[in-house]
Amino acid sequence: MTTRKTADQKQELKSLSKKDREKKEKQEKRLSNFFNAPVDKSTLESSSISTPNNMPLSKHTGKLKETEPQESPEESTITQAYLKQCLDQQLDQIKLEMQGNFANLKQEIISIGQKAKINEQKIENLEFLIQKQNECIEKQQMKINELEERSTNIEDRGRKNYLRIRNIPESISQGNLANFLAEFFEALKINIDDKRDFLERSHRLNKPRTLPEDLPRDIIIACHSYSFREKILKAARQTEREQGKFKDIKVFPDLSFQTRQARKQFIPATLRLREKDLKYRWGFPTKLIVTKGGTIHTFDSLDKIINWLENLV
The missing domain is CATH 1.20.5 (Single alpha-helices involved in coiled-coils or other helix-helix interfaces)
Incomplete structure (x- = not known):
């Protein structure tokens, strides 16, 4: 039977290609080496389990160890x-x-x-x-x-003959306003030739929103000449009116809104000028002209006049 098997194997090897034959021969050689390997007798004697064909057991599992086929140097390369x-x-x-x-x-x-x-x-x-x-x-x-x-300068020059009069009672109607003003100017010791035609016109302004209810509206008067306007201003500053119905009336030049706002910035300076009894007047567009010891000083900003007052002896 062995002879028959060997003959069959040889016949099978012939039918394979050279590469496959070499591969199969290597596999058979590995199996032959595996089964014909020498067995350590001391190992078999010390083991209580007999194994077929004297194959070694695994120390941990008690199963047969499978010997892995070793690659040849050519295959490894x-x-x-x-x-x-x-x-x-x-x-x-x-x-x-x-x-x-x-x-x-x-x-x-x-x-x-x-x-x-x-x-x-x-x-x-x-x-x-x-x-x-x-x-x-x-x-x-x-x-x-x-x-x-x-534009402000032109507007102010257009109002050069105008005056703004404050604190005339609302009870004085428009029809009686001219007579009341004539009496007021006489109290200021201003001679009026014709009481019916001493002013070009006069009227009350609309009431501003910020004006308190108990204060009367201002009155604007237009004089026939600039000299008459200046005469009224000078008399209003110099004449004392501590008693009578004209004591609370104040007279101001009628100026544009921009000029009035600009002059308000000089209020701290004008108060100090009054305290020092220094004469001053306004110049255009917004200048403060101060006279001291016969010398005229002109200031166009608040800082300049404040510095001048602080250095004043």
């Missing part, structure tokens, strides 16, 4: 070469991918740099334009201020 080839291919692929990624990243960085440069140039242009616009706005603002000053 082939396996290492194949693994090296696979690793080299993967490494080359990774290198290509990384090179592609780096190339894309480099291109993106270059593109971002170009865009940043363009944006920087645009920002510089915008800053230049903004600077020019600011300069233009400053010039326009200066021109606007100059025009407003001229």
Whole structure:
């Protein structure tokens, strides 16, 4: 039977290719080496379990140890070469991918740099334009201020013959207003030739929202001449009216709203001038003219006159 089996195996080997025959011969050689391996008798004697064909047992599981087939040096060399080839291919692929990624990243960085440069140039242009616009706005603002000053000056000069009279009772009607003013001017010791025609016109103003209810509205009078207006102002400042129905009446020049607001800023200075008994008058558009010891001093801002008063001996 053994002879028959060997003959069959030889016939089968002939039908295989050379490569397959070599592979099959190696497998049979491994099996032959495995079953014909020498057995350690001391190991078999110390073991209480008998094994077929004297195969060794595993110390931990008690099962038969399976002896792994050992690769030949040629197969080991082939396996290492194949693994090296696979690793080299993967490494080359990774290198290509990384090179592609780096190339894309480099291109993106270059593109971002170009865009940043363009944006920087645009920002510089915008800053230049903004600077020019600011300069233009400053010039326009200066021109606007100059025009407003001229307009205010023209309005004030148009009111040069006007006076504003305050604290005339509301009980004095428009029809009786001329007679009341004539009596008031006589109390100021102003000679009036024609009581019926000493003023161009007179009327009450509309009541401002901020004016208290118990205070009467101001009256505007238009004099025929600037000299008569100045005469009334001078008499109103110099004449004492501590008693009578005219004691609370006050006379002011009629000025534009802008000029009145500007002169309000000088109130701290005018109060100190009165305390020091210094004479002053207003100049146009908004100047304070102070006379001291025969010398005239002109101030166009509150800071200047305050500094002058502080250094005054």
